[in-house]
Amino acid sequence: MPDPANQSAQPVHHHSVRHFIEEPDLSADEFRALIASAIELKSLWHRKEPRNTLQNRTLAMIFEKASTRTRCSFEAGMNQLGGHAINLSPADTQLGRGEPITDTSRVLSEMVDVAMLRTRQHATIESFASVSTIPVINGLSDMLHPCQMLADMQTFFECRGDIRGARIAWLGAGNNVCNSLINTARLLDFELVIACPAEYKPDNQILQNSAGRATVTEDAQAACENAAAIVTDVWTSMGEESENEQRLKALAPYQLNQQLLNMADKDAIFMHCLPAHRGEEVTAEVIDGPQSVVWQEAGNRLHAQKALLEFLLLS
Ligand code: CP
Numbered sequence: 001m002p003d004p005a006n007q008s009a010q011p012v013h014h015h016s017v018r019h020f021i022e023e024p025d026l027s028a029d030e031f032r033a034l035i036a037s038a039i040e041l042k043s044l045w046h047r048k049e050p051r052n053t054l055q056n057r058t059l060a061m062i063f064e065k066a067s068t069r070t071r072c073s074f075e076a077g078m079n080q081l082g083g084h085a086i087n088l089s090p091a092d093t094q095l096g097r098g099e100p101i102t103d104t105s106r107v108l109s110e111m112v113d114v115a116m117l118r119t120r121q122h123a124t125i126e127s128f129a130s131v132s133t134i135p136v137i138n139g140l141s142d143m144l145h146p147c148q149m150l151a152d153m154q155t156f157f158e159c160r161g162d163i164r165g166a167r168i169a170w171l172g173a174g175n176n177v178c179n180s181l182i183n184t185a186r187l188l189d190f191e192l193v194i195a196c197p198a199e200y201k202p203d204n205q206i207l208q209n210s211a212g213r214a215t216v217t218e219d220a221q222a223a224c225e226n227a228a229a230i231v232t233d234v235w236t237s238m239g240e241e242s243e244n245e246q247r248l249k250a251l252a253p254y255q256l257n258q259q260l261l262n263m264a265d266k267d268a269i270f271m272h273c274l275p276a277h278r279g280e281e282v283t284a285e286v287i288d289g290p291q292s293v294v295w296q297e298a299g300n301r302l303h304a305q306k307a308l309l310e311f312l313l314l315s
């Protein structure tokens with residue numbers, strides 16, 4: 001007779017479950033394979049070929065902060081693969097009434113197949129993942145935005161080929177997207193030059209782990225010279241609104257305008273995760289100009305995350 005005490009209801013796959021919380025959760029080979037798969041999924045989608053690889057699978061999405069692209073791309077992506085997505089706003093779930101994030105995680109593991117979280121604090125995603133038996137995806141935290149990296153790298157590969165060895169410039173606040181780009185520079189082996197004021201540098205630990213792939217300067221022009229791509233983001237991120245005035249002042253010299261863009265390669269591309277503030281971090285002339293690939297970049301969120309969902313759920 002089996003001992004009932006040993007008949008634990010705990011799933012046995014707990015330790016092998018894969019998450020995508022930070023870029024190094026993927027190996028460089030896996031990251032490149034996901035880009036290839038995203039490009040393939042994009043072409044299937046353009047040819048309107050149906051694909052039902054995630055039939056009957058459900059994604060739960062928890063958004064503590066606003067989103068247009070992340071919500072829409074994950075929800076549309078699940079639908080297009082034959083699955084379903086549920087949006088859980090803390091305001092109208094028990095999270096808003098104080099149910100612990102780890103209890104929420106355990107419950108969702110019993111009901112859905114994958115979870116995506118956008119949180120104020122990175123530690124919230126880590127707590128959720130620490131007890132999760134299903135894959136957990138970081139849909140942006142105060143520290144990182146790894147899903148944006150999948151789409152950005154897909155976009156660079158489509159426009160300019162493999163990014164290995166390329167020189168990329170970041171202009172502006174050393175924020176979550178910048179931290180993710182540093183991790184990605186190490187992973188995919190490119191040179192990242194970050195131009196930012198001393199008060200708004202990226203995370204020191206992440207910078208130190210970059211194995212020399214990322215360097216910081218206060219000289220915007222030097223950063224842009226001979227760059228294959230220039231990347232920027234809003235100066236005030238979600239949650240930093242009270243610092244808006246100081247940030248606008250300190251970051252003003254880091255606005256990307258046509259003159260700075262002209263310092264880069266002739267065929268350099270401009271990337272921005274969006275939403276953008278024209279006249280702050282980038283001029284309208286640049287973001288709406290011929291070197292800007294921001295709409296392709298936003299669209300690639302859909303394809304890159306479909307590739308990620310298939311990777312996490314099917315491999
Ligand atoms: N780039 C990005 O993550 O956009 P959303 O905030 O609209 O999701």
Ligand code: NVA
Pocket residue numbers: 140175176177233234236237238273274275
């Ligand atoms: N750095 C921005 C990115 C938004 C997608 C923020 O965190 O608000």
